[in-house]
Amino acid sequence: MEIIVAITVGLLVAIGIWMLLDRGLLRVVLGIVVLGNGVNLAVFSAGRLDGRAAAFVTEAGAPALAANPLPQALVLTAIVIGFALFVFALAVLKRSWELHGNVETDRITAVAEEPAPDLPAPAGEDKA
Template sequence: MSANLTLLTVVGVLVACGVYLLLERTVTKMLLGILLVGNAVNLLILTMGGPDGAAPIQGATDTVRDTMADPLAQALILTAIVITMGVAAFVLALAYRSYILTTSEKVENDPEDVGIAEREREEPEE
């Protein structure tokens, strides 16, 4: 089995862009990063599912293709799409709530976390 190098390159670019966006401080860029990584994973599963084939239906005959397509990859992609859309809806709800409370979508450092980090730096190690 050989994988399509072009699709694997597209997967790599999508993951790289998604990780870059996930590292940003605004919620909308984080959401776009999550969506890009989700689509990259779906494309990777589709690419690794093998070559295209006939419909995965018992008893179906196809004169063009000899083998049947792998239905597991298709089922995993459908499940991943649903999960990605659920996560996107959750992040949008968090972004809306954050914007209503702070009128900003930028994620700031929590003062309590900063204080704990400073205390840990000041304490000598044993």
């Protein structure tokens, strides 16, 4: 089980990074999601995978083979946060698509590095 999870994490992270290096912004955003899932799986596996019983601790102590609830809680938090950030990234992607047409990362960087536009003189304002 550990080996399968480890290989899956490695594959997901590798695919995620490969997609992050792509020219198209869509792939970059999806790459973040794939990378995020790989990381989530890695965090999840940090709490051992052999837990089979729910971690209800009674007076008699924890059950044998109790699953570790902490990484599960951590991953849940990370999934929720990751989802919110993914939605924001998608919104930015959609707006870039509307403004630029083609969403190539080179073009995005070029636009961000363009010289600052001059401020228009405020209309109807008295001279100071």
